[in-house]
Amino acid sequence: GASQLEKSQEGSELQWLPAILEASVDVVVDKVMKIKELTAAGASQLAVDLEYLRKVPDALGGTGGADGAAGRLKDLLETVEYLALQQRRKKECMAQGVAYVEETRTNVPARNRTAERPLRLAMGLS
Secondary structure, three states: OOOHHHHHHHHHHHHHHHHHHHHHHHHHHHHHHOOOOOOHHHHHHHHHHHHHHHHHHHHOOOOOOOOOHHHHHHHHHHHHHHHHHHHHHHHHHHHHOOOOOOOOOOOOOHHHHHHHHHHHHHOOOO
């Protein structure tokens, strides 16, 4: 069996792990919101990176729920994917000489709107 020391160390890891994940997500969200220009290729790469990071909390024991680290990364990922689609549609419309009209997005949590504004600017969608 495991020694008492190993058991206590295991328990303490579980205590600080959520705090580290939350702090890491805070840094990621902060950095994403400071992006000044985001091309279509950059948006695709950002989506891939966010998807990878979103899986980390699950792999480390599924800390947090919808409001936890994984949930916040999922929300940010959905926002990036939506805006990337709109960015591609806008480019296609411009190439065809057709007016671009953004698709309506429903059921978006307020916390997603916070990240959406600076990303819109960076992606030329404002």
